[in-house]
Amino acid sequence: MANFFNKLIDKLLGEPQINWDELEADLIAADVGAARVLPMLDELRERDEQDACEIVDYIKERLATAFPKKVTPIPTPRDGKPCVILLVGVNGAGKTTTCAKLAHYLQQKGERVLLAAADTFRAAAVEQLERWAEQLHIPLFKGQPNQDPASVCYEAHTRALREGMHYLICDTAGRLHTRHNLMEELTKIRRSLSKQDPAAPHSCYLVVDATTGSNALMQAREFHKATPLDGLIITKLDGSGKGGVAVAIQDELKISPVFMGTGERADDLHPFDPQSYIDTLL
Ligand SMILES: Nc1nc2c(ncn2[C@@H]2O[C@H](COP(=O)(O)OP(=O)(O)O)[C@@H](O)[C@H]2O)c(=O)[nH]1
Ligand SMILES: [Mg+2]
Structure with a gap:
């Protein structure tokens, strides 16, 4: 099964022009949250980015920055206690x-x-x-x-x-x-x-x-x-x-x-x- 971003690239490549409203709707539908989606798309729209791969790479990069760089490890036992x-x-x-x-x-x-x-x-x-x-x-x-x-x-x-x-x-x-x-x-x-x-x-x-x-x-x-x-x-x-x-x-x-x-x-x-x-x- 193609994942979300592969599908997105296919879709963007199939369009003569980037449809920003549709892209926004797709991201919101994936439950990413408007707080992150809107500024991201504003930025892309402003740059008038039209390259599908560039757009998707940028979105991925911006989503990755949501999370802390280092994953919170599972705590380790201390003082001999579980x-x-x-x-x-x-x-x-x-x-x-x-x-x-x-x-x-x-x-x-x-x-x-x-x-x-x-x-x-x-x-x-x-x-x-x-x-x-x-x-x-x-x-x-x-x-x-x-x-x-x-x-x-x-x-x-x-x-x-x-x-x-x-x-x-x-x-x-x-x-x-x-x-x-x-x-x-x-x-x-x-x-x-x-x-x-x-x-x-x-x-x-x-x-x-x-x-x-x-x-x-x-x-x-x-x-x-x-x-x-x-x-x-x-x-x-x-x-x-x-x-x-x-x-x-x-x-x-x-x-x-x-x-x-x-x-x-x-x-x-x-x-x-x-x-x-x-x-x-x-
Ligand atoms: N596909 C898939 N099914 C899962 C996953 N985790 C749990 N399930 C299934 O979801 C159903 C509910 O899981 P369960 O552990 O009983 O949920 P609980 O009510 O929160 O305890 C079960 O049929 C699990 O096999 C997962 O990561 N992937
Ligand atoms: Mg249970």
């Missing part, structure tokens, strides 16, 4: 799958990882993570059905500390960013994790589905208000040419992508790299 990572997001964003992929990624680097199934809201979610854990040979902590997720995280943390784990990755229930009580639950989870280590959770990543487009920006806004986010994991970049929302989230909220998901298999997770994101995924 680094605790919390994944949050709406239903279906890819949290459970990403927990498994992330655990696999770290385990392949030789880290000792424990997974916590703290989405106790749905039995199926626990089973889903359990299947991944079995398949990937990653230890998993699960609580009782309907156990309070904050207490599942607390007990998982106790086990991770006792067993000298390097990482504890907690899956959480999907929540709508508009539901106040569910957002409160996240605060409670954070508090319970900080009891055994004031620095925990070390990272809270928002998982967003690239195919949901600008709705992902809305989610990021609301989650960020409810709970501090340390980074973004953007999933399903294999599924659409609409992944531009990571640019909009970075621009508006300064939340940087840390990982990108490109499929449903365990190794379809990659540290975020602005260049490959822009070249091949958008």
